[in-house]
Amino acid sequence: MLASIDTQVYAFINSEGRLMNNSRKVIDCRDFPNEIGCTLLISGSSKEVFNIALRHAVEEHGHKDTAEIRKLIKIMMKDEAKSKSKLKKVTKKI
Numbered sequence: 001m002l003a004s005i006d007t008q009v010y011a012f013i014n015s016e017g018r019l020m021n022n023s024r025k026v027i028d029c030r031d032f033p034n035e036i037g038c039t040l041l042i043s044g045s046s047k048e049v050f051n052i053a054l055r056h057a058v059e060e061h062g063h064k065d066t067a068e069i070r071k072l073i074k075i076m077m078k079d080e081a082k083s084k085s086k087l088k089k090v091t092k093k094i
């Protein structure tokens, strides 16, 4: 049973170790200026990231739930694979 689950998971990863399908999205609060100094990184499916980011923007950043903030969240969403190199740089600095 466990072996078949593993096979399914690895089937989504190509030879470069990148996720093919089901690739996750990320939103990094450090990517846009915010007054509360937030460094949160949200990652998951685009739907999950969007919902959490919208709630987070309203509750923590004090934004209003408007069409504009929803648009901004969609613009901020990036593929997780593309943001990996940036994450490595940050880790080294620490």
Ligand SMILES: [Zn+2]
Binding pocket: 029, 038, 039, 040, 056, 060, 061
């Ligand atoms: Zn934030």
